[in-house]
Amino acid sequence: MKRASAWLVSMLIAASTLAVPAQVAAYDAHVWSNSDAFKATCLGFNDTYPQQHYNLSVAQFAKLGYSPVLGALGPGFTRSAFLANVLADYAVYVHSHGDNYWAASGAPNIDSGFLQDPGAGNCNSSKDMVRSSSIKAVTQGSFYNIVIMSTCMLGSNSSTMPAAFEIAKTKQAADYEFYLGYVYHTWDSSSLRFEKAFWSYINGGAPHSRTLAAAFAYAASIGGYEAVSASEPFQANWWGNPTYDGTPLRPAGR
């Protein structure tokens, strides 16, 4: 009887907790990875790197404190889903084909982009492009803690992708923001190795005791990255706040 009473009290407390919207902040993160373009339907083999990158980022964003960590591996990664969700995000990760394309206004203006997942059974084409200009149109005035473009080229100095997330290309930013991308064409094995080292450092030690810039420096330092060619060495790049530790927070959060 006593046990039943205790159970009833517990249930009532739980129910009252559920009925009142809690004022705890959600720090949304979305992890998107294009896998269908790299499946047997299109390439003749199933490339496992999109899933490896996706699994890693989902787990590590959560470990850093972002919640909920949503997004999609495969067909759910559409342009409309990305653009519909990005405004509420604090952290964004994309693994796909990416490049610095000419803008609609023509060369030399650049409008960087990446490809959405083409959907099950389909292959990518240029219609799958998600342009930085489209992202900027929905994110304007907002802020982002962490943006990772795990694609080719979007970490180069000419990339327009950081600006789509209101992140200036400086390594002395005052706001709590960090953008990571790769400068040249990049082997998937190299980007995966780099991201593993990056995450292992930032999420190693006591929680939030290390900076994202130091995690970047650590990952860049360990080496072991295969270059695509002599003219396209493996090279990652970042912009943002050099002292930011990756804690999910709003601009006035500290």
Added chain:
Amino acid sequence: MRLSGTAVNVKWAAGTAAVAVCLIASAGHIAAAPQFSGSEHAGLGTPTRVETALAADADTALFAREVETRDALGFPVGVKRIGRHVLDGFEHAEYDEVTEVDSAGKVQAVTQFDSRGHLRAAARLDAAPASKSRVTRDGAVRSAQKSARAAGLDIGTPTSTQADQATGGWTVHWARMQAGVRVRGDETRVQVWPDGRIQSVARAEHDLAAAPVQRIGSDAARQVASANLDSWSAGRNSGYAIQNVYLEWVGPNAAFDPDRATADEAPYRLAWVAEVKPFGDAANYAWLISLFIDAGDGSIIGGDLVE
């Protein structure tokens, strides 16, 4: 970054509302974990890093080696040093690590030694200096050579030197060779800041399996690759052209076969690497593919892809 009050409020309101909805809907599922299909998730899980504290008075040799390395590279001296033994599931490696920590608790430098006590990596993690000028390429190479030797590494003329967009400095590489054959990705790497100081010295080396007693030739490897590529392109609007076939030590991997995924990293094997350029539809988003063909038995043991 400029902030619009409206946008901030939208993000905050959306986040709070989302949590409220989640709490009402299901107290047990606040963090909406992504859903995996079982077969896709198998064997490709996420790694962990396990650290065990090492005491300076118990591991005097380790801490002495760290001081020697730190001073040889001109790294900052912390107010305290922290030692750890690390089982690094991210890198499939086991090593001892000592960090230099400043008075604010920030890590200034990290140095790692492998199980044989050899330097694995040393990096300063304080902020790079804002420098308007940059040391010349030759100056960076000289600085890198001097420091790597001071840290106990046996190096000669570098394989390549590249300007680094992230630091504004240089990265100097020495490719690892074994029996005259390059080990894919393995290298000694020194990063040089724009002012000529050393940011990092690292040596990436994987275990190598014994070379096969009998090797298949490059023509046979090309035939294996061609047959594989023919099957890949059959009935599709894409095809593949072999650009080059060359011998390397490579890491077997699960790139094209999830069943090959293992928790442990296998030793590198001697293989023919077929460098393949897609054409047709796939060329729009798959830029380059490499196929690893075991130099002994001609089987496909992995590969890589540039998306």
